[in-house]
Amino acid sequence: MSFQILGTGAYVPEKILTNEELSQMVDTSDEWITQRVGVKTRHISVNESAAEMGAKAAQRALEAAGISAAQLGLIVGATVSADQCCPSTAAKVQQAIGASCPAFDVNSACSGFLFALDTAAAFIVRGGIEYALVFGAERLSRILDWTDRSTCVIFGDGAGAFVIAKGENYLGSHLFTQGGESVLAIPLGKGNSPFYEKEVAPLAVHMSGQETFKFAVKQIVGGIRLIAEQAGITTDQINWIVPHQANIRIIDLAARRLGIPMEKFVVNIERYGNTSSASVPISFDELARSGKLKKGDLIAMCAFGGGLSSAACLIKW
Numbered sequence: 001m002s003f004q005i006l007g008t009g010a011y012v013p014e015k016i017l018t019n020e021e022l023s024q025m026v027d028t029s030d031e032w033i034t035q036r037v038g039v040k041t042r043h044i045s046v047n048e049s050a051a052e053m054g055a056k057a058a059q060r061a062l063e064a065a066g067i068s069a070a071q072l073g074l075i076v077g078a079t080v081s082a083d084q085c086c087p088s089t090a091a092k093v094q095q096a097i098g099a100s101c102p103a104f105d106v107n108s109a110c111s112g113f114l115f116a117l118d119t120a121a122a123f124i125v126r127g128g129i130e131y132a133l134v135f136g137a138e139r140l141s142r143i144l145d146w147t148d149r150s151t152c153v154i155f156g157d158g159a160g161a162f163v164i165a166k167g168e169n170y171l172g173s174h175l176f177t178q179g180g181e182s183v184l185a186i187p188l189g190k191g192n193s194p195f196y197e198k199e200v201a202p203l204a205v206h207m208s209g210q211e212t213f214k215f216a217v218k219q220i221v222g223g224i225r226l227i228a229e230q231a232g233i234t235t236d237q238i239n240w241i242v243p244h245q246a247n248i249r250i251i252d253l254a255a256r257r258l259g260i261p262m263e264k265f266v267v268n269i270e271r272y273g274n275t276s277s278a279s280v281p282i283s284f285d286e287l288a289r290s291g292k293l294k295k296g297d298l299i300a301m302c303a304f305g306g307g308l309s310s311a312a313c314l315i316k317w
Helices: 030-036 050-065 089-097 109-126 209-231 248-258 276-288
Strands: 002-011 016-018 041-043 074-078 103-106 131-138 158-167 170-177 240-243 298-305 309-316
Touching (some): 002 170, 050 276, 074 089, 074 109, 089 131, 109 131, 109 158, 109 309, 131 276, 209 309, 240 276
Parallel strands (some): 074 103, 074 131, 240 298
Antiparallel strands (some): 170 309, 298 309
16 A cells, blocks of 8 residues: 555745846856756745745645545645744644644755655555645745855745545655765854854855766666666656756756656756755646646656755656
């Protein structure tokens, strides 16, 4: 017994920030961002927290699933940009949608949604939970250095969610962590302890782009091959791949190394940028609502991010 996806939902804030507007803020250009990253626009929150965006995505997933929040037995959220350490983002989403079940967060950076999904799957397999909500929600604009052109051009805000239930459609998964902060880190700052002496960088995304790129391609390729092997299929039997939207060149190179045509990859980075843990569920929701999915389609999801971490899973639609 594993699970099936009953409904998906996504939400992005109204404000759209274009490359042209960014070029007025930092030394960059639309041409440079488009060629190097693949982003044209991104959505930026002006008055909504990660939890508020997560609640809106959750409501849409519940509507698609045809169940009420009161029927949920578990909520697992993923975020690196919560407005508070406590209460958890999942707890705030629970309150906002009117649920009354256990709720907690998982933090594995951009891989977080797939870590959360695998966590919820384990609860369902154990029994006692009929419906679970899994979401990724990020207000990354809060934690960016808007003077750093190497990072502020990449990211955007948004949320995505799944409602899952008992089923046999989760065919394989792989989670990976390679501990370390030299490649990608988001420090929280020193705080005001009069005793702590260690030097701590200010709150902002710090990333080594080249090392992140190499790690990402390796993990996408290896993760997809591994979950295909777990399911007893070849990679060319996968109908759709929903990758983390971090860089169009990462996706393109991974596709070529796998020998899978780009037409099978869901790509929307040009409109949303990198929304971290929200990236995969936003992309999956667009695919689910596109009318392109057919019953029995095999869909791979994969992500990579700080930790360093990566995750991949295979589901049957």
